[in-house]
Amino acid sequence: MASDLPAVAAFTDSFLPTVNGVTYTVSTWRDRWHARGGEMPIVYPRSTHVPENGEYPVSSLPFPFYDGYRIAVPRAPASVRNVDVVHAHTPFGLGVAAWRLAEKCDVPLVATYHTPTAEYAEYVGPDAVTGFVRDASERWERWFLDRADLVLTPSDRTRDHVRDLGVATRIESLQNGVDTEWFRPTDGDDFRARHDLPDGPLVGYTGRHGYEKRLSDLLAAAEGIDATLVFGGDGPAREELEREAAERDVDARFLGFLDRDELPAFYSVLDAFAFPSPVETEGLVALEANACGTPVAGVNAGALSETIVDGETGYHYEPGDVDGFRTAIRRTLDESDRLSENCLASRDDVSVERAIDDLEEHYRSLW
Template structure:
């Protein structure tokens, strides 16, 4: 098994898709007899384990939960075969520096287009467009140094290939879901804890409340449906969502941040998971919901076009089509039992173990080429 060091700009105690992926891959890699160290920004709120190397960092004021780590390489990181960056930013540059210095294969995981962060830096459209162009140019430069770029879906592969050309190999390596954790569970206690009755039809979303995720489309779509909307998570769009739901008279509950241990019960309590975000590279929460037997209604855009299997694990609607979104929700309600069965039939194919198999294949391939 290869010895790997992963560089990431987001890690524990912050919980998000990147953190979860890095941690779960690391744990499975170790279980298979390999080594995967992690270099991450120090938050002073987390005690590192063996093989975890915090780097001095500063908070990033424009994006909650993100810290700006210095592009350094810890002296204690040594004797590795592969450098794997999960970010193109500060610590990703540290990983690139190590790979160049030691002449090691350099792999990059493409989790989020860097241009998506432009709206967090400015609200002025002209400046935002300029930042997006600069971000895309920088991204092409950074990815151009990789022996391979790992993307979580075929849709993301197609989009990235269009933007960076054919010079860099792109491999699909799904993030994967911990199917031992994410499975159907009794959600009675969860509903009671959050004041939700067994008789309510529940639809919902959990994750970052970012404006780019178009979560207000959920409020528009459920207007007129006999259903309660449940939002887990938090973020800059929450205040707007709450105000819009109040104005429309929508029964919406905002639960705030949910511990990861609560998520299986959250997903299991829903009749449908709603996912209007057009900017996903895979949409891990959609797969987590499916692993719990909950179908997903999502926009037919970006990675969700592939992540959701039409009529199998949920339904799509066209971006901006509120009536289509509402109709897809109603169809999901009507076919709930059959969709649940089909979701559960696909649990193994979405597992972290399957993802790490693909990861190992990529590492073997670039090592052989090197």
């Protein structure tokens, strides 16, 4: 298929089989770019994922402090050379390879700021070194992002955060987008039966069970609410969360990792999605839930401050306010029909097709 779309080389330190917001965005953007006739080869750390056409793994080692993340040799495969734009989805590892390739080929470098890496410093070592790691991460991010011709952020709030880091290059917000053809309301009865979920209201979360997500706040807020909590996903905090749920005598079901095929039914069976994480740069799962007609009760921090439209697609609460979280969940449940209609009305605004339209405009603005 002939196309005048620029050829784009995407570099990421996080890719399949790990499933998270970055891998979802990179793979979805690639698929949509290809559907429009463009080229977007992906360079990623070698793992158990079997590469498909246009995917180029490089040698890597597991990162001991963060499950699912790998440290790659910062190099660009020889097959990835003849491109018009280099797009880095990481400031580390393969982000360095992306910068080198852009310099060598004299083409623009675009960087998407997906993750505030300083917030994950606690995974690297004891408290005594956390501050050092956080400061070092922010200094490196600032240095790297200043070498890009364009920095993209998934939300306005994240754009402001990057500016606060002192990054002087051009910064634009671009929502990563949701595959609204896939994430749409569906009958959740089979999902409920398959996972033996009880009748009555369901409040859920899916994603990484990391300490930075503050999922224990959800367990605390659930006390006194007549609903079953449903957790999809996995992560280092899961065992502790299961123990806490038992101690609090909260009806919580931990389903483990859910295949992508199950997610539309998961979101659709919920009466409310609960999202206490204050470190999101977009909160993609909240948008996926909305696309399935499920409103969100979430913290008024990070990107969730704008991802959730208070009183329209869900309700906010202030960070650390467990009583406020409980109130937000109750209001979301009580007004779920109205909120759900608003969520469905906003599907086009959050679609990945609109994101790709905007992405193309950003690429073309570099010439």
